Amino acid sequence: MDGNASSLRSFVRAHYQGAIAVLAPDGMPYSAVVHYACDHSGVPYFLFSNLAVHQQYLHRDPRASLLIWEPGDDLMALSRLALQGEIRRVHPDPALEGRLLCLLPGADGYRDMPDFHFYRLEIQKIRWIAGFGSMGWTEGEGEFCLSGDLRPLELDEAAAVAHMNADHGGNLRDYWRHFGGEEPMEHVRMLALDAEGMDLQSGSKRLRVAFPETIAEARGWRKMLVEMAQRAREGEG
Known part of the structure; x- marks a missing residue:
């Protein structure tokens, strides 16, 4: 992985789980492990329950960070990135919903439960680290997402x-x-x-x-x- 958009998208698409950090009402950070799935442009989506603490906090303050990392013995030597932005509830159309249900582990079993809803990460900044001496920042969805008529x-x-x-x-x-x-x-x-x-x-x-x-x-x-x-x-x- 390096700092170009294609490489960053490839890294995000190659994984389907990570950790989000959100803000509690008292300002303290709160982290949770989550699954995610990317749309055709590369943006991550989630399926959250109303019972999840992180979902309740996001309704008060949508600011969040999604951390994705390459598993291995020496995490500090492996690639990882953090997508920063806001996570907001969305209503995907049938084509996108079908894709998300296929990619999110176990999601199809939750589709008819009234307390589960889709959320989208509106990317504002990306911090990427590809190993010692290889790191940087990328700004926003415009720099990250695959462009064109998808x-x-x-x-x-x-x-x-x-x-x-x-x-x-x-x-x-x-x-x-x-x-x-x-x-x-x-x-x-x-x-x-x-x-x-x-x-x-x-x-x-x-x-x-x-x-x-x-x-x-x-x-x-x-x-x-x-x-x-x-x-x-x-x-x-």
């Missing part, structure tokens, strides 16, 4: 994902084996697709596979996935 991809994503899961299970296993570096122990299914990559799951494990180039329109997914399947079968990088 709506066609949002609308076509569910059908493309369903097609891959129904008809291309062998390719999904090949992606996992080649790009993940290990044999999948359980059935592999695709969770999501966006302009910059795909999200796969096998059992309790997740794998983010980045595309070598950004997809501009939905039909580009087919070409990219076919090329990546060929690379995986031939053992190319």
Whole structure:
């Protein structure tokens, strides 16, 4: 990871859990471990219960920070970043809601519970650290988010994902084996697709596979996935 927007987005998309810090009414900081999922532009969303302490504090003061880190033995030597801004309740449209429910662990079981609601992080600043001597700040969503008209991809994503899961299970296993570096122990299914990559799951494990180039329109997914399947079968990088 370095300070360019693509690298930062790739890091955020490659994870799905972190820790948020919010402010209690008395001004004391409060932290909680959370799951998150990114939309097509790279912005994190959450599904919070009204019973969660951090959700109650956010209703009083939406200022928050989301810390994401690379797990490992020496955390100080590994990449991490903090997204600072405000976390506010939102009402995603059906296409985005479907994506979020696929990416947020266990979210589908909460969708009909009246006390669970979606929240979006409105990014204002990003502090990134890629190791000793490599760190910096990035300002706002304008510098971080993937630009362009992403709506066609949002609308076509569910059908493309369903097609891959129904008809291309062998390719999904090949992606996992080649790009993940290990044999999948359980059935592999695709969770999501966006302009910059795909999200796969096998059992309790997740794998983010980045595309070598950004997809501009939905039909580009087919070409990219076919090329990546060929690379995986031939053992190319």
